[in-house]
Amino acid sequence: MGQQSILRAASLITMNPAQPRAEALAMDMDSGAIVAVGSLAQCQAAALHAPVQDLGPGVLMPGFIQAHDHPVPAAVLCEQPAQWIAPFMGFPTWHDVEALFDQLRRRTPAGQPLLFNGLDRLLLSIPMPDRASLDRYFPDHPVLILDITGHAVYFNSRATGLFGWMHAVPPKDTPDARWTRRPDGTAGGVGFETQATMMTLGAFLPGVVQSPLLNLGAWYSTLARNGFTAAGDLGFVTKLRAPMEHLAALPDCPVRYALYQATYDDDAHASLDFGELSGMISRVGYKIWMDGSPSIGTAAISVPYLDSARARIADVPVGTVPGSSVLNYTPDEFLTLIGQFADKDVQIATHIDGDVGIEVVLDGYERALQRHGLSVTDHRWRVEHFATPSREQCVRAGALGISASMSPFQALYWGDLYDGVVFEPEYGARWQPYRDAYDGGVRPTFHNDGYLSPPLPWLNIQNAVTRRSASGTVHGPEQSLTLDEALQAHTINAAWQQKRDHEIGSIAVGKLADLALLNTDPYTVDPAQLQDTMQFEGTWLSGRRVDLGRFMQSVKAIAHRHDGALIRGAQPHQC
Template sequence: MHRRGAHVGSRSILKAASVITMDPAQPRAEAVAIDADSGTITAVGSLAHCQGAAPDASIEDLGPAVLMPGFIQAHDHPVPAAVLCQQPAHWIAPFVGFPTWSELEALFDRLRKQTPAGQPLLFNGLDRLLLSIPMPDRTSLDRYFPDHPVLIFDITGHALYFNSRATQLFGWTNAMPPADTPDARWTRRSDGTAGGVGFETQATLMALSAFLPGVVPSPLFNLGAWYATLARNGFTAVGDLGFVSRLRAPMEALAALPGCPVRYSLYQTTYDPAAHSDMDFGELSGMIRRVGYKIWMDGSPSIGTAAISVPYLDSARARIADVPVGSAPGLSVLNYSLDQFLALVSQFGDKDFQIATHINGDAGIDVVLDGYEQALNGLGLSGLDHRWRVEHFATPSREQCARAGELGVTASMSPFQALYWGDLYDGVIFEPSYGARWQPYRDAYDGGVRPTFHNDGYLSPPLPWLNIQNAVTRRSASGTVHAPEQSLTLDEALQAHTINAAWQQKRDHEIGSIETGKLADFVLLSTDPYTVDPARLQDTVHTLGTWISARRVDLDGFMDSVKGIAPRYDQALITGAPPHQC
């Protein structure tokens, strides 16, 4: 267990209106005894029981509030989220304040006039499908921004758009992009120069690294602020599903701060040159640890790069967003063939490390499950407790869910897809029989994949109650119900953000429920969620605070600590260079 410093009055008892434990053997309690020296829970039950177990403990009465295990964000991208979802970058997603293209054009016009020539501008969250706009490119962005390097990230995280001035920041001679790879592809004009669009994760990282020095004064401070945002929404543990080794020093530095509000489980990218390097975090392993590897197999349905088996409907909305109407992408959009995928999985998976694979489409899910089955057999892991993962799992059939469960594969699902795009997927972009069941929670749960929920870092705000609300009601942002038979109970949806997520990260022996011997990671709620209309959970239940290792989180103090170390680590966060030593 990671000690988090000495505390005065190390033993205490927290008494709440109710304690939701997520422990089926004792679903509710009145009080929890905790020990700050070990950071653990020493007793759970009635106040009298906890006093008997810890007779010298002080009692803190939390009044009418409700205590729960801290939420777990199963799939996050902390560094992109830190620099793309906070100023001075501009988060331009429709659901965070820019619902129309005209409002975005007004922002572009204002920034063009206010920003000195040559100053880079960074945007995140362009949603071509919801805004009904064609794909931006180098030509169109040059018209908006002739004098500023501009980089715009698509809402999906699988595409980016840039102008001519940006190619200079990228260091491309005569705007000539590098050769394509499975993880970085570029559109090209007839003369071979950049068309202004890039696809997939290495393209994202390259472009972001080029823009950060001129846009974000202190990336580490932004990263600390992202940790604080997660904590304010009730999260105490998170999975980084795109970790690269050059981020080790700054993330390790944050984990070492006494007030760090979240634990990170790291899934390293297989294309990282140092993917096989040692990642022993020693005494910090309670706060940060590598648990597996991440592979991207397809893209996003919103830009036509998900490996789906059905055709896009020939609708005006689909045409203007440039998705391939009338065609089913199928396996043509996969980043790797089955043989290539199997080779990657076999190279990185073993009894100690999980594999997590991004796959949205049902056609691609078959390939991933085939690859997993062959690799698990080849590695001698078939039938063992490996907990390999599939990320997003947007369109599996009920049969695919059952197959995943039989293989011991677990899924982290994306309620934000059903919430923000459900109205379009159901009948506008896809046939209702296919699109209505987007994110089929019930099939996944019944199939035994122990689903978890996530917000995918910079793709959507980290709002656990909105995820839970969608899973229970199947209501999109408009209030429309899609495939109600795919809904979960409140118990099941809460499991997805607590004990299921802990189990998925192989940390269920430490976190995810309130049980004696586990780490004392809690979230304090304003209201008992079981007394609330499920359609109003997001508006009604509020986070009042969190605890990590039996210590209540002080976010102001944490951010002061981040500010103190930021100068040493900002450059390392941008370039991967060793931090400056005083």
């Protein structure tokens, strides 16, 4: 054992039920492991002559874990020069968005591409943009707008030239890329699902983002400033390996990444061993997209969209029950796809929002686990978002050993609309049923889904405990969690979900000293005021305090070598 160090704080919230609170911890600085937790005297006895750093009134916790992220899209869409136009990012009305359009049209040279992220048709009460409407706003600039859901893109005529489409004719539809078309077969200006997003984004990046790697370093820094020391990348493709691996190798890298590779990646079956860097970056499993989003009518739900003025103007398919018609794969296709990747050491993670789709996914998981002899193993397969499960589906998922990563931002930003405006209250008020998931044994985690919402863990926790939407309205209070349970979702549950609970997620002897320093004790704060009160004052990775300034300097030194790979990584990967 090498050099040791002791951290003392007003309190340590360990997330370890065997020792919930402590005063100090001792660390081995060579391995980054915790060697003692308890009183200051106990830590000094375990680490003789170790220096003590007193953190004063601060409170230490294990570093938070972003269970489901998309770091590369977030880096290029949530950092300048891309424009993040979500209502909760300073654009609450369509008039605000139009004012930005006008400003950019006047100051941007003709022909220069413009990229926008986060258009929310439902909250803004606007029709679906298309090629014709965007041509009126931007006759001289290629324009691409990503829908807030991440499941649709909107573009103008000049953009089709960047895509390389002959006479503006889009490619054939696939399960992961569908296009609207005019009667003459040319593009209507809307694309749906993951491949459509990646193809269009890949075409725009070279002309918009000067240094994607610097943007990625900025995103890592954003996560760290919000208390995160680890995250899951739910959409990794092999072309991103070199830049992601080099970031992980930087001595000041602030975030560990567990990678879930997209099943449509050309090299999805290739070996992906990160060797000595496996503590910082590792492949955990594979990701499948099974349905879309409720906000654009592509979630596989069992109830009709209500016929409301708000829903009509946003082109939500009122009166329809999407059911299984919007699934990207039939049950048999889904089972076959799982079978191509299922293994005892591999997790399967599936994006699924609607209850009809959840039933199909649970059926497919159960059949696949049985077929591959994994039913009684510690597989921890995942469902992503899990927005509308019934209580029975939660119990079934728990019994199958399925874990859920849930999306508080859905209930927070759209809860007022889902409850009574878009769906009947009995269905919409339950959106993100935390209590049913927790009681069903799925060990829920929380996430912000990369570029869909800002990575604000205290806002996630606040919503889970209070069930208050952004307007302050309470929806489905019976689905609330305790503060203990909500904190677990961003710490030990998330570590468990990634099969890293032996390393991170709680403060315990033998685990890595991945820590977050809080300005005050969250248990002394009104749960409705957590976001306004709680602040992160620093993070530690393997016992070393993160220096984001030094990290960004090291990113700048290697950016020129990897920007091209990041751009190519956003190019399409045909099925």
